[in-house]
Amino acid sequence: MKFSVTVTLKENVLDPQGKVVQNTLQSLGMDNLKSIRQGKYFEIELNDNDPQKAEKKVDDMCKKLLANLIIEDYKVNKI
C-alpha cells in the first residue's frame, strides 16, 4: 500500500528557500509567477492490507518524525 505525504511550512513561517527559488525563477524571466513555496515530499510504502490502519500509521509517522508541527503542516494521500 502506497501513500504520498507532503510537508509544507505553515503560512506564517518564513520560507527562505521558496523565496530564493522565486527570485531566481523571476530573474529567469518567469514574470507571471505569483508565489512559490517549497516543502518536502515522501513516498511511503507499507506492508499493510487495511487502508485505514495504514493511513493511521502514516499519520503517526508524520506526527512523530516527518513534520515539525511547530512550523509545518502535512497532508497524507493514498496513491
Next chain:
Amino acid sequence: MKFSVTVTLKENVLDPQGKVVQNTLQSLGMDNLKSIRQGKYFEIELNDNDPQKAEKKVDDMCKKLLANLIIEDYKVNKI
C-alpha cells in the same frame, strides 16, 4: 492558478535521506514500513488565466530549475 510539483529521485539513484528516515522510523517501531523515499514539493501560483499556457510555464520551471533531470523526475498537477 495553482499547481503542485513533486520532484523525486529516479529509481536507481541513491536516496541517502530516505534511507536514514526509513531506519529511524523502523527503530521507532514502525515495522510495517517497506520503503520510504524523500523528494521535494512545490506549490506554485501563477497570474495566468490560460491553464494550458500556465502548465507549460510550470513545466518550464521544473526543467530549468526545480528538478535536476539527471537524477530526478518531476510531476506537475493543477490544484
Next chain:
Amino acid sequence: MNSSVIVFPGSNCDRDIAVALEKMQFKNQMVWHKETKLPKSDLIVIPGGFSYGDYLRSGAIAGKSLIINEVIKSANDGCLVLGICNGFQILTETGLLKGVLLRNKKLKFINEDVNIKVINNDTKFSNKYKKNQVLKINIAHNEGNYFTNSDHLKELNNENLIAFKYCNESGDINQSSNPNGSLENIAGIFNSKKNILGMMPHPERMVDNLISNTDGVNLFSSLLN
C-alpha cells in the same frame, strides 16, 4: 565539574568540545547515543556537526534517539545543558528549547567569524562576560536562521532569555550584522529556567590564541564559577 558530551552518528565537533572542556579542567566523558544511561554530570553538551547527516531536518533524527530521553529528564531536573550549533537544532527538535532553526536566508552554508553581543550575563553560562560585551566567534551552519512565534518572542524579550545576538564590531545590532536572517539577530537563547542554552556560534573554537582567539573561554569559566 563533570561534563558529558553526547555523540551522535554524524556529530563532528565532539572532539573539539571535549578538548575545550578538558582544557578548562572539566572532567569530561563522551556518551554514545545508543547508551541508555547518562553518567553523573553537572553539564551535558550536545555538540555541533551533522547528526544523521542533517537529513530530513537538522536535529530531527537525533531528537528521537534513545539517549535524548535521558537528556530531557536531566534537563527537567535542572542539569545544565549546552547545545552548540547542531546541538541547538537538536534541542529545539526535542522541545527543550522553543522555536526552530530555518535555512540561512541566502541558502548558503556560512563559515565566518562573526560578532555577537552578550545580552544576558546573569546566568550560569555567561556570568563571566560583561553585559553587552562584544565577542568574535566562529559560526558554521546551514540552518541558523532562528524563528519562533510572536508570543514566545515576547517571552524571550520580557524574561531576558536571549543569550546572544549577532552584531557588528561596535556592537550595533542590525540587518547588515545578521549573517543568517535570524529573528531579531538572535544567536543563542535560554529556556525559561535558564539551565539550558542553545547557540549557533561555536565557543569551543575560540579557546586557543594560536588557532583563533579566546572569546569562548569565559563561557566555560562561567560554568565553573
Next chain:
Amino acid sequence: MKITNQVVEKHGLKIEEYSSIKKLLKREPNLLELGIFSAMWNEHCSYKSSRKHLKNLPTKGKQVIQGPGENAGVVDIGDNDAIVFKIESHNHPSYIEPYQGAATGVGGILRDVFTMGARPIALLNSIHFGSPNHFKTKSLLNGVVSGIGGYGNCIGIPTVAGETKFNSTYNENILVNAMAVGHAKKDKIFYSKAKGLNKSVVYVGSKTGRDGIHGASMASAEFDENSEEKKPTVQVGDPFTEKLLMEACLELMKDNSIISIQDMGAAGLTSSSVEMASKGELGIEIHLDKVPCREENMTPYEMMLSESQERMLIILEDGKEKHAREIFKKWDLDFVVIGKTTDSNKLVLKYNNIIKGEIPISALASKAPIYDRKWVRKKLTKSKVDLKKLKKIKIEEALVKILSSANHSNKRWITSQYDQMVMCDTAQKSGSDAAIIRIHGKEKAIAVSVDSSANYCKAHPISGGKQIVCENWRNLISVGAKPIAITNCLNFGNPENPEVMGEFAECLIGIKESCEFLNYPVVSGNVSFYNGTNRKNISPTPVIGGIGLITKFKKPINHQFKKNNSTILLIGKTFGHLEQSSFLEEIYSISDGQPPEINLVNEKNNGESILEIIKNNLVSSVHDVSSGGLIVTLAEMSMGSNYGAKIIKPKKLTNLFNYFFGEDQSRYILEIEKGNLEKVEKILKNNNIFYENIGSTQKDYFEIQGELKININALYKINNQWYNNY
C-alpha cells in the same frame, strides 16, 4: 549476449585491445568478463598512456614513506607522525551534475586517505570553470562549490585552501580536483597489498546500487553531443555514511585486524579486488550473491561495475571477524564476508556457487596495455608583444581592472561556504599563500597549497611544468613551512592527439626538473585525460598540491601588512616579463608569447633564505609575487589589513608596466620592521640574494609615488565585488 565489435566499442575498448584480451584468456570473454576488462583497461585505471612518462618523476627522498602506487602518498614529519595525501579529479561527473559530481569527488579522495590509516585533517580543491560569460558557468560554479562544501562540512573535515580559475578553455569541460590530507602514525599505516591464503575478504560500507556503472570508462572518454545519454553514471554522495565508514575503519585500525584494505573507487568492486590480489600476487574468489545490494535483481555485471560510493574492501586476519563485525554494527554499516584469497592467481566470480567469470589477475593488471603514444614538441612562438602598439592605459585603471576580474577577485564568497575551522587545528585559513594545520596535540604544523597555471603550460609546457612546482613551493615557503613533497593531478586533453601527448610529456619534464632540484618528490597523483569536447582539448592543466612542515609552530605568518612604517623588501630580480601575464590577458586579451623563465638555483636560494628569515622571527609578513606581478602582490598585502604601502619607483626604470605587472619568477615581498632590517639584510647578503628596498608601509593608503594613491578599503571593496555581483 554475443560480443560483437559494437559491444566491444561500447565498452570503450579498441578492437586490437579485444584481440589481446582473447589471447590472454585463450578464449572469448563473456559479457561480465568483458566489462571487467573494460573497467581495468581504461585510461583511468590502467594509466596506459601516461605510465611511460610518469615513471620519470622523482618519487624518492628521505622524507618519503610511500610514493605513488598506493591509495595515497605518505611522508614522514618526525617522531612517528606521518602525513598521507593525494589529489584526484572528478571533472566529467562535475560537468554533468556539479553538486553531486564535486561532492563525490571529495568523498572519493577522503577514502583514499583514511584507507591508509590516516585521519583526514584538511581538504583542498582546484576548480577551473569556463568563461564567466558562458551560459553554464554560473550554475556550475554554484553547484561545484556547494557540493564541495556539502560533503566536507557534513563529514567534518575543514576545507582550507584551493584555487579557482576561469578560462574559456574549460567552457565545455570544467575541472574539479579535490585533495585530501590526513595524519597517521608512521607505524600504523595500512596498505592494499593482500597477504596470506584463505583470508576473509570483507565488504563494508554502503550497499551496492546501479549507480555509476561504467563511470571509469566515462572518465576516460571525450564528451560529445551524446554525453547526455551517459547521465545515469552520476552518483549521489552520502557524506553521513562516509563519516560512519571513516570512524568505523579508524576504530578497526587500532589493532592488528586488517591485513589489507582498499576503497572501492572508480570501477568499484572490480578494481579494488584486482588491485589487492595483484599487489599480493594472489588470487581472489568472490561470491557475488553475498554482495549487499540496494536494488533488486542486480546482475553480477552490475555488481562488479557499480560505482556506488562509500564502500571498502578489507582482508581480515584470521579470528578477527567477530571483533570487526561488532565495530561496523556499532556504526550501522554493512559488513559481509564475500570471498577469500586463493593461490589461483585468478579473479574468480561466483553466484550461487556457479562460476560466472574467471580471469587471471595479471591479465587485468600487469598485462594491461601500455602505450608509447606519439607526441610532438611544442614550438615556442617567436612573436613578441610590443607594448608601444597597444592602447594606453593608466596604471591605476589596469590595477583596478585586474583586482576586480573574476580570476583575481577575493574568494571569500567561496571559502565562507566551507567549514574551515572544524577540528580546531586550522591555524591559517583560506586567503593566504598556504593554509596551516596544526598536528593535533603537537607543536608542529603543516602547510598546504594547490596551484596550477594553464596559460604558462599551454605556452611552453616545460617551463610551465617547472613553474607550477616552484609556485607551489613558494606558497609554502611564504608561510614559513619547509616544503617536503607533492601530489599532482594532471588534467589534459585527448592523449591520442600527438600535440596533447606532447604537452603531457613536456609538462612532466618540467615538473621533474623542479622536483628534483628542490628535493620535492611526487608521492601520489592522478591523471585525467580526455578533457575536451569534439576534439577541442583543454589547455594543459597540471595541478600541484604541496605539503610543507613547520616543526615549531608559534604563530602563523601570512601576507597581510601588520605594522606602520615597516620596510618593504622585494626579493629576487625583476626583469619585467609581461608575456603570458595577467596584465596582457585581462587588459588586452593577449595570450601570446612565452611564459617567464625559472632559474632553479635562484628559486631555491631565495626560498631557503626566506625560511631562514622567518625562522629567526625577523619578518612581519611575506607574500610571493605571482599572477598579476608586483603591484597586485602589494595590493593583496594591503587589502583587508590596516596598512597600505608607499612604493618608490625605481630610478632606472625602463617601463612602469613591465616593472609593476611583469611576472618574473622566484620573487617575494617581505615586510620588515625597521629594527630588524639590518639583520635581514645580513642574511640576504650572506646568501647572495638579490633584493631591493622598494618602500614602506603606511596607514590607510596604497600608493605608488607620483602614480597612484588609493584608500585600501576602497581597494578591498573593488576586490570583493565580482562574486557578489555575478
